[in-house]
Amino acid sequence: MTAASTTRPVWVLGVDSGGSGLRLALARAEPDGRLVPHGRTAAREPVRTGSAGLDAGHLLDLLLPAARGLLADAGAAGEPVAAVCVGAAGMATLGDRLRAGLPGALAAGLATRGVALAADAVTGYAGALGERPGVVVAAGTGMIALGTDLRAWRRADGWGHLLGDCGGGAWIGRAGLEAALRAHDGRDGGSLPLLTRAVERFGPVAGLPGRVYPRSDRPAVLASFAPEVARCAAGEEADPVAAGILRAAAGEIAATAAAVCPPGAGAEVALTGGLFGIGEPLLAPLRAELAERLPRAVLVPAAGDPLDGALRIAAALPRGPLHLPTDPSLLRVDRPVAPGVGGHVG
Incomplete structure (x- = not known):
């Protein structure tokens, strides 16, 4: 040109x-x-x-x-x-x-x-x-972070729901459904609120594997349960299991962002993607995790x-x-x- x-x-x-x-x-x-x-x-x-x-x-x-x-x-x-x-x-x-x-x-x-x-x-x-240095975390059904110092790119995760995408929508939804099935079985780590929402959304849990495993859109099906996890984690009577899942997701997302963040003070971190629409049950622990792992970075809104x-x-x-x-x-x-x-x- x-x-x-x-x-x-x-x-x-x-x-x-x-x-x-x-x-x-x-x-x-x-x-x-x-x-x-x-x-x-x-x-x-x-x-x-x-x-x-x-x-x-x-x-x-x-x-x-x-x-x-x-x-x-x-x-x-x-x-x-x-x-x-x-x-x-x-x-x-x-x-x-x-x-x-x-x-x-x-x-x-x-x-x-x-x-x-x-x-x-x-x-x-x-x-x-x-065209500024920093980190962008994109989280929806999956999860990936991309960072640059304007000399080279660094990528972390984005490996799909079977091998990665840790902290993404499918990851959260799968953890929520596991907690529902644990409650159904009477095992430790179960959540009765999540079991109730799983039955409302998918029907009797005995048939859940048959409704999830064969689906070609399985990641999206799993991710569709992530908002239910957030609802159970919200409010004064928050379910501790659901809240724990979102804290764990926040930790995974922050660790992925930290893996690609350029060194030095003032690096900007932006969050994009539909997952963050589930709101404060995820965003509050994520802000805390980012502050701990990236104390010199600045969280900014995506433009x-x-x-x-x-x-x-x-x-x-x-x-x-x-x-x-x-x-x-x-x-x-x-x-x-x-x-x-x-x-x-x-």
Whole structure:
């Protein structure tokens, strides 16, 4: 991308690809660094994944018409999109086809001259903290932490519900259901309040294994019980077993954040993801754990979500090098030459 592109407004596009489909945001990047939003849209169809990884052709079939529609709505049909950032779940391990095919296809289809391809954890980080050093914990059904000192990325957990995701929604839900079954059996560590809520939600507990084990969406089923654990842990008559599960989850989350936190005072820690919506029964012990494990860090609100992060990264490309570190699997930047555009693009 040439230096001249920083002296005039340019269009930039952020893309967030996940299990629920594709989300896109178009904005105008001003020379003074301001980002002026110009619309969002979504394609409610997830990008296909095959034996070769994420399907670049299918992603483009969803992305290009949606992007052109946003440009048309903004009165900019046919104008080039200077930079695009695609953040995708699975990019780190399944993104080879995207890295091979997207830069050239976006140059041809949108006259794009700066393409960033990122794991969704990276766009989540950029949405929460921008281009500052720190840690972002993303917790929903699963749990992962990503940290950087702006020289390299550090990742912890995100290994899935069987091997990790410790402290995430599926982890909490599974622990809550175990406590319910312990109460049903009369074993130590059981919780009658959790047993009551498990029966209300899933029916007689004798049939619970058959309703959980065969499910292809088992992590989500387990995570659906996490809010019930939080409800049992809340209030003056809080169930001590449920409260203990959330304290343990807080300890796991804080330990994961500590594993990736850059050294030094003042590092920022942001929390993102639906799990934290269960509120104070988890957040109160988590704040205490973070204060103990990371006494020199500062807990800050997340500024935005992964789509905001993708847009931020795209907007940074016309200004020059990213402050976030590039990485072969987590964040790659290409600067293809759009057809018909001469000169060197570095």
